[in-house]
Amino acid sequence: MSVAPESGGAPERLRLMAVHAHPDDESSKGAATTARYAAEGVDVLVVSCTGGERGDVLNPSFGPGPTSLEGMRELRRSEMARAREALGVQQQWLGFVDSGLPEGDPLPPLPEGCFGLQPLEVAARPLVELVRAFRPHVMTTYDPSGGYPHPDHVMCHKVAFEAFQKAGEPSCYAGTGAPWEVFKLYYNHDFSLTRMRTIHEAMEGQGLVSPFGDWIESRAAREIPERPVTTRVEVSAYFPQRDAALVAHASQIDPDGFFFAVPRDLEADVWPWEEYELAESRVPTTLPEDDLFAGVRDVLGTTTTEGERA
Template identity: 85%
Template sequence: MTAQPSEPLRLMAVHAHPDDESSKGAGTTARYAAEGVDVLVVTCTGGERGDILNPSFGPGPTSIEGTHELRRSEMLRAAEALGVRQEWLGFVDSGLPEGDPLPPLPDGCFGLVPVETAARPLVELVRAFRPHVMTTYDPSGGYPHPDHIMCHKVAYEAFCAAGDPSRYSGTGAPWEVMKLYYNHDFSMRKMRTIHEAMADAGLESPFGDWIESREAKEIPERRATTRVDVSAYFAQRDGALVAHASQIDPAGFFFAVPRDLEAEVWPWEEYELAESRVETSLPETDLFAGVRTGEQA
């Protein structure tokens, strides 16, 4: 099955919190949107339990409700910067538990919702939007935040179930998504390449401690099958990051790498092709390889 010539291509990117869409795959969504693809970002939670991570932001809201409204307004500006549409699944942030032993998750949070209950509104969105391609996180969540792990479970469930007419009755006509990808924006390959390039240029790299920490934890590196060149869309990505003013320090980590150096040594965003219902050949340079009529690469 391939997209018909008259049919616009559609991409759905499923993320855990507002700001994740700007730090993971943002160049890709901006590029495809600019090229005429209909791009929908789906945000599972409101990010209500996120801390104020930008030291220059000042005092933040003192309640979950206030943080919820702040994060919604930031998300609106980020979507505008990327040129994409955005929808909320409506679940409540689980927070990142800390301590030994870890404390229990808060009652009613996203991480405690049964998978089929949490997937139902996403299945409904998939059936309404009818994406050809979906992106989300790998089974580890990319890092062990309960909402990221849950986001993977919910997105994978929706990918598998949306095309099955016997499942999730009452959520619209079945729609079979052609491809599912996992984001790999923080791979060790990327970190080492940029770290070494900055060292060679006599610049201080932000990735030294991160590389040492990842190596010490012996975190396995997953396979990247697909690289999308996004070097022409760094400005849109950066604009979306800055829109999340309570989370992203404009003088911080995300902006420590000169963009001309980044474009030279790592102009891509990487993905792992997890499932495909169309023929394609690896490696790919396009998430829609095999979906575009007559294209298989």
């Protein structure tokens, strides 16, 4: 794992930590952004809070999957290894067990010992330790709703927010390394209604069948509030890396399904960004932004990454 150089050494590399609930989340949320920054010389670390053990096989062409948690955990790990390589990033597991997505009315209780039932300080401790070791300048994760109401996504937000708040406090989480204060925290906004509607209308305008019609109607009917977008990162050149990472999760992603229903040239034309909400910043910045490291580069005295910015 890369860490910051000692003072007086080479110029400090920028570092980005993306905190996700399950393997495959890193490929469907902010994937092209992490691929872009990694290609530009930023140290990028993806953190997977759980092993995805309770995920179902969602790709109908995959065939029968493992029948045990251990078997599914090993399958998801092998898929994650291929996705990590496709994105060109580092990756670490926090080691918690998937909570599964409860269904029914009333909802059944979560499985004993799962991530969603961990006390916050227990769940956040390994992430605080990882933050203090990797020393990211920027973190990304989900908004307080989790993006959707999966217990692991909601807990992922809580854990990442706690780590952002407490990793720099010497009195917190003793024994997890020297304090490190992260400069900025962002929430992913990959499935905003604005994005879906824009692409939907563009596809219909070209006489294509959009995958978003029912989703837009359902989301609008539930009156889910749209969160503010502060930052758009241009990533269309990295759609191939994102798509390769998605396909790597073969048990979860159907290559003929939803994620690949939008022609990539149309997507690049009407929505070439990935969007974020700046939740907190400890450095001055001006909104809107086009760079997760806006303000950070000024503080560190660098205007480019170690690679050449596109």
